[in-house]
Every structure is written in C-alpha cells, then in structure tokens.
Amino acid sequence: MLWTKKALFFKDMPEGYRKNEKILFAGVDFSGIQGFIYQNDSMESLNEITRRSEYIQQLSVKINEELTGILKEYLYTPITVSSGKIQAILKNNKDAARVFESHLKNIQEIVFLEYQGRIQIFYGVTYAWIRNKNSGRYNSAFPALMNVIEKNKYQSTNLYELDSESSGYSRYSICSLLPEKEYENSIGFDSIKLAAVKMDFDNLGNLFSSIMEADVKANISEKIIEIIDKAVSGIKNLHLIYAGGDDIFFICPFSCILEVIQTVYLNIKRRIYEEQELANYKDDFGISCGICLFHRDVPMIHYLDNAETELLKSKDRGKNQITVENLSLSWSEWKKLNEIMDRCNHTLDSKKREEFLRFKFRHFLQVLAQNACDIKDRDYIRQLLTRVQQEVDYD
Structure with missing residues (x-):
C-alpha cells in the first residue's frame, strides 16, 4: 500500500x-x-x-x-x-x-x-x-x-x-x-402480456457530488434504499426483481400497467418529500422509467435489454418521464391516462378489456381514445398521441 x-x-x-x-x-x-x-x-x-x-x-x-x-x-x-x-x-x-x-x-x-x-x-x-x-x-x-x-x-x-x-x-x-420461499407479490403466470419496468432516480449524482462527508453520503444511500423498499412493498400485481442503489426493476401484467407504475412513483415521491435528510434533493427529484411489453414466452434477455433501452431514452429526452415503445410521456400525462383508464373500467365489458391487451401500447391508447366515456378524455389522448408522434419523427 x-x-x-x-x-x-x-x-x-x-x-x-x-x-x-x-x-x-x-x-x-x-x-x-x-x-x-x-x-x-x-x-x-x-x-x-x-x-x-x-x-x-x-x-x-x-x-x-x-x-x-x-x-x-x-x-x-x-x-x-x-x-x-x-x-x-x-x-x-x-x-x-x-x-x-x-x-x-x-x-x-x-x-x-x-x-x-x-x-x-x-x-x-x-x-x-x-x-x-x-x-x-x-x-x-x-x-x-x-x-x-x-x-x-x-x-x-x-x-x-x-x-x-x-x-x-x-x-x-x-x-x-437464503432458503427457498414463496414470494407474496408474485404475479400469476397466466398473465399472457406483461410489462418489464425499470426505474432510475434522476440527478442523485448532483446531490452526492455536493456532499463531502462519507457518513452523510452513506445515510442518504441507506435512506434511498429504505424508501424504495417501502414504496414497492405490498403493491398488488407487482413482482419485484431488483431494488438496490437507486435502481428498481419489476414485472407487472400489462392490464394494470398504468396503475402499478403510478402507485410506485407516487409512493417514492411522497417519501422523498417527507425525509428531512433529502431536503436538498426535492427540487432536483425525478424518476426516469423504461418499459418493455412482452409475452410470457419471450426470452428474458429480450425484455431486460429493451426495458433498459427505453429507460435510456427517457434519460436522453430530458429525464423524469416514462418511455414505452419509443413513446415518452411525462408523469402528469401518465397520471391522466391512469385516471381515464379508471373511468373506462366501469363501462367496459370483459370482452373489450381483453381486446385492449392484444395491442401494442400505441394501439392501446388509440383504442382507449375510442372508448373513453368523456369526449374531453378522447381529445386528450388523441392530442397526446399526436404530440409524442411528432417528437418521435423529430428525433
């Protein structure tokens, strides 16, 4: 030495x-x-x-x-x-x-x-x-x-x-x-279409670079891990694969993708804002998310790599957003879609819900726009699709 x-x-x-x-x-x-x-x-x-x-x-x-x-x-x-x-x-x-x-x-x-x-x-x-x-x-x-x-x-x-x-x-x-055990949050393998979701905290590097003290950095790292653990715990239809550092990777059925991802995000955001130790991070807080939709018989390496690719697109396009099938949405837009879907669930019959799951995400939104109860909801989705398509064409 x-x-x-x-x-x-x-x-x-x-x-x-x-x-x-x-x-x-x-x-x-x-x-x-x-x-x-x-x-x-x-x-x-x-x-x-x-x-x-x-x-x-x-x-x-x-x-x-x-x-x-x-x-x-x-x-x-x-x-x-x-x-x-x-x-x-x-x-x-x-x-x-x-x-x-x-x-x-x-x-x-x-x-x-x-x-x-x-x-x-x-x-x-x-x-x-x-x-x-x-x-x-x-x-x-x-x-x-x-x-x-x-x-x-x-x-x-x-x-x-x-x-x-x-x-x-x-x-x-x-x-x-680690003896073998049953996992309480396992999703059923009868779900034909699934979503692999990767989340990553934005701008944490800026926070850590501003802190010199090793003990303060360690406390913040432990707090982030604790926040993630509590945020995903007990969420129905979520199968957690990995949560460590500032990364989260889980799988959920496509049928409840809007609700599950929104719940995880809000759980994390609420806890970040409650922690005094993270007061200096509140203004820079953000989460980038990448999603890969797949069928259960697709090799695992496919959806792992593709979820990571979509996550990197969220980072490159300004951070603090969700990207799925090359479409990037803000968290407020995702929240709005979840609210629209929730209103539609009360009016859609089981056959129509099954039809939703046959489509890719873009087509899913198009069908949702056609079946939304409120004309304002329909217009919102159409305008959203137009905007994201223009951004994709520009890229």
Whole structure:
C-alpha cells in the first residue's frame, strides 16, 4: 500500500476516532452481479431471479458481520453496506490489514468455486486521513480505494487454477443464506402480456457530488434504499426483481400497467418529500422509467435489454418521464391516462378489456381514445398521441 494524501470527510467523527488521524480505508466489491442474477431465460425462473437478487444483499451483510467480529479490536466501522459493496474504516495497523485481506481472500476463493466464477468478490485496503472538513489540501479517498480493488482483480487471475470441486453448501452459498420461499407479490403466470419496468432516480449524482462527508453520503444511500423498499412493498400485481442503489426493476401484467407504475412513483415521491435528510434533493427529484411489453414466452434477455433501452431514452429526452415503445410521456400525462383508464373500467365489458391487451401500447391508447366515456378524455389522448408522434419523427 502506498501512502497518499487522500482523506475521508465526516460530519460526525466515528466513535473511537479523532480528526486528522491516519486510518485504513477498506472495501469489498462484487463483480458479475447482473449475469449472476439473470442467468436463466424463462418466465418460470422469476422467483429464482428474485432470490438471487436478495442473496447478493444477504451475502454483503454476512461478510460485513464477520468483519465486524474479527476486526473489533481495530474499531472496524462500516460506512456502506449495500448489495455487492462494502466500505469501512479501521485503525491504521498492519495486523488489521492482514486480518482483513486474509479473511477476504478466503471468501473470494470459496465464492469463486461455489459459482464457478459467475460472481466474484474483490477487495482492497488503502491509507487515508480522517477529517471533518476539507482544507483544500486533500482529495477524496474513494478513487484510491477503487484503484486498489481494481488491482486485486488483476491479481486474482489465479482463481481459475483452483480445484473446481464445490459442495454447493458452503456458509456463503445461496442455500445457506437464503432458503427457498414463496414470494407474496408474485404475479400469476397466466398473465399472457406483461410489462418489464425499470426505474432510475434522476440527478442523485448532483446531490452526492455536493456532499463531502462519507457518513452523510452513506445515510442518504441507506435512506434511498429504505424508501424504495417501502414504496414497492405490498403493491398488488407487482413482482419485484431488483431494488438496490437507486435502481428498481419489476414485472407487472400489462392490464394494470398504468396503475402499478403510478402507485410506485407516487409512493417514492411522497417519501422523498417527507425525509428531512433529502431536503436538498426535492427540487432536483425525478424518476426516469423504461418499459418493455412482452409475452410470457419471450426470452428474458429480450425484455431486460429493451426495458433498459427505453429507460435510456427517457434519460436522453430530458429525464423524469416514462418511455414505452419509443413513446415518452411525462408523469402528469401518465397520471391522466391512469385516471381515464379508471373511468373506462366501469363501462367496459370483459370482452373489450381483453381486446385492449392484444395491442401494442400505441394501439392501446388509440383504442382507449375510442372508448373513453368523456369526449374531453378522447381529445386528450388523441392530442397526446399526436404530440409524442411528432417528437418521435423529430428525433
């Protein structure tokens, strides 16, 4: 480890530490998470995908708990513990660094063998100074930590030479950490047409870049995760695949796409505005959303990639909007469509509802415009379709 003029800034000094103290800054980073979670290619594997997503978080928690125990005398203090990422400080002591690296090397090998390299764990330790304000003479220690973790990746190529035999029941395996269970929010596979929905918070990077203190950043990250978890919990017809960091990915039936997405958005927005810790984010708050409509027999990779593509279109077209089949709508427009659909539901017979589900989203809106009860609703949808089509043609 090379000495460096890097620092971690804290609003409140961690217990047992003093300002201007030289410390060790340690980190753990998972690699291959996406490929590990989405390794199956069928709708029937949705529960397993959700289970693997939860496993990443549980494995992160377990590793952190073990480090807390074996490094207690060195005042191991975690800053961030999220899905696939751990960052912590500990006393500047050679034995502390040795114990940390030895334990992670063991975990690295076990997990590599357990999953034959589909998911890997890398780690690193660097020096830093702990400070409560920036004097201008120090830079953030986070890039330095990322560099040593990246170096560990290159040093770990010999993992492929390890004995490939694995019991499948190590203390870090998915079977040990996360027994199989029934998922309460699973959607029925009898839903022929489904929607894959990806959501991403807008402008969070601006908020984090304005904050120097590591503890404040960590608290905000934890609060965002908590908000997402509460926002999607208990929503009928929503099958959550992944919720971590500022990303959300779920599947719902096409028949209730307007209501489900609107509910998730409003739940998040309300909680953002209620949190005092996020007061500086309220003016910049936004959520970009991408949707891919698909039939249940479509390979999973198709709707994963297409939902991401639609999400990027929402970002490129100004953020804080929803894009589906190349049509981008604002959240207020989505809310209006949901209200119109709700009014129509009381007048449509079951046959007409089934007809709705045969169409792509654009055609769905056209049919909705023809069947809306109020002439103002019909005109609104027609004008909306004209506007979004003009924008698509302009692009």
